[in-house]
Amino acid sequence: MDNAKELFGYDSLAFFGKVSASISHELKNVMAIISETAGLLGDLSAMARGGTAVDPDMLTSSTESIIEEIQRGFTTIRQMNRFSHSVDTPVVSVNLMEIIDLVSNLCGYLSFAGKTNLHTGEGAVPMALTSPFILQAIIYQAVVQSFQNAGSGAELDISIQSKNESTWRILFDGFSLNEFDVFPDDRLKNMATSIGVSICWDRTADLLELDVPVSMQDPSLQPAVTERPAGGDELRSRA
Amino acid sequence: MKVLLVDDEEKFALMLAKRLELRGINTAVFFSGEQALGTVEQGNRFDVAILDVKMPGIGGIDLKRRLRQLDERMKFVFLTGHGSTIDNAAVDQEVENCLPKPLQIDVLIEALNRLTEEP
Numbered sequence: 280m281d282n283a284k285e286l287f288g289y290d291s292l293a294f295f296g297k298v299s300a301s302i303s304h305e306l307k308n309v310m311a312i313i314s315e316t317a318g319l320l321g322d323l324s325a326m327a328r329g330g331t332a333v334d335p336d337m338l339t340s341s342t343e344s345i346i347e348e349i350q351r352g353f354t355t356i357r358q359m360n361r362f363s364h365s366v367d368t369p370v371v372s373v374n375l376m377e378i379i380d381l382v383s384n385l386c387g388y389l390s391f392a393g394k395t396n397l398h399t400g401e402g403a404v405p406m407a408l409t410s411p412f413i414l415q416a417i418i419y420q421a422v423v424q425s426f427q428n429a430g431s432g433a434e435l436d437i438s439i440q441s442k443n444e445s446t447w448r449i450l451f452d453g454f455s456l457n458e459f460d461v462f463p464d465d466r467l468k469n470m471a472t473s474i475g476v477s478i479c480w481d482r483t484a485d486l487l488e489l490d491v492p493v494s495m496q497d498p499s500l501q502p503a504v505t506e507r508p509a510g511g512d513e514l515r516s517r518a
Numbered sequence: 519m520k521v522l523l524v525d526d527e528e529k530f531a532l533m534l535a536k537r538l539e540l541r542g543i544n545t546a547v548f549f550s551g552e553q554a555l556g557t558v559e560q561g562n563r564f565d566v567a568i569l570d571v572k573m574p575g576i577g578g579i580d581l582k583r584r585l586r587q588l589d590e591r592m593k594f595v596f597l598t599g600h601g602s603t604i605d606n607a608a609v610d611q612e613v614e615n616c617l618p619k620p621l622q623i624d625v626l627i628e629a630l631n632r633l634t635e636e637p
Contacts, residue, residue, distance in 0.1 A: 304599055307599040307619060307620075308527050308530065308599060308619075310619075310620050311530050311599060311619040311620040311621070312527065312529045312530045312533065314619075314620035314621070315530055315533035315534050315537065316529075316533050318533075318623055319533055319536055319540075322537055322540050323540075326540070341533075344533070348529070390526065390572060390573065390574040391574045430574075431574050
């Protein structure tokens with residue numbers, strides 16, 4: 280837990296800044312569309328005053344567009360609020376599916392983002408005592424790196440299953456990096472180790488697995504970045 | 519005046535194109551650098567290109583370089599919604615005309631008129 284607190288340093292700030300920048304860009308796009316549409320309505324109004332007939336369908340579609348963009352803006356602000364509050368408590372019991380849902384939405388604000396498909400399984404709700412902020416940072420970096428490589432048409436299927444009584448496994452099917460990409464980098468390894476998360480990447484199958492302890496405060500857990508010698512990339516280090 | 523407008527934010531691009539058309543400016547809209555390059559490679563010519571700086575795939579600055587190779591006479595206006603110092607520095611090196619979003623249409627029209635009056 281002390282490691283987790285220590286990681287609320289530059290790397291965490293960098294993650295927070297990156298996400299904040301993408302959210303602000305999204306909101307700026309929303310404002311730009313509303314501004315142009317309002318401008319168009321002003322143009323049409325001026326035309327009507329000048330005696331030119333105005334297509335009522337254009338008025339309707341313009342107002343509908345403004346309403347849609349306002350809703351888009353509110354949705355973005357909701358995600359920003361969820362993200363901002365994820366630092367309220369360093370370690371807390373969270374629903375892992377909600378963490379993934381938030382990260383999926385945040386990644387969507389990046390111009391190169393592909394599509395994430397979240398698959399909710401049957402059975403117990405995947406609750407874990409962990410650092411939501413650091414777990415978000417790990418998942419975000421993994422998804423972003425995959426989309427940067429695969430491009431905007433890519434799809435990533437994410438699901439959660441129970442690995443055993445003390446571990447949830449988050450699976451990323453379609454996780455794709457270049458031959459020379461380094462994953463995970465040292466920053467990600469440190470973050471994972473700090474909260475007891477194992478990272479297992481099968482390069483040949485385009486599959487990434489994150490093993491998240493049900494309780495990161497369980498002293499019996501060995502945090503690991505595991506190295507798979509054949510058939511994939513699973514990096515191991517002992518805490 | 520024939521204008522090429524390239525922005526990945528489709529609604530924004532379509533609204534802006536509509537406003538330009540209401541002002542008598544013929545505007546071709548594309549939502550990616552790749553699509554815009556394609557139309558110029560097919561022989562379509564434009565007086566001015568309005569380019570979003572940051573787009574997936576071919577970004578605005580790279581697009582400008584490639585379009586210029588195809589048509590030396592083409593003039594350029596950039597639109598930017600970003601505020602990072604890296605983006606601003608890159609834009610400053612390449613760009614004489616850069617307008618922030620949300621746009622002021624009169625400022626854009628003034629820039630377009632000025633560019634098309636230049637030799």
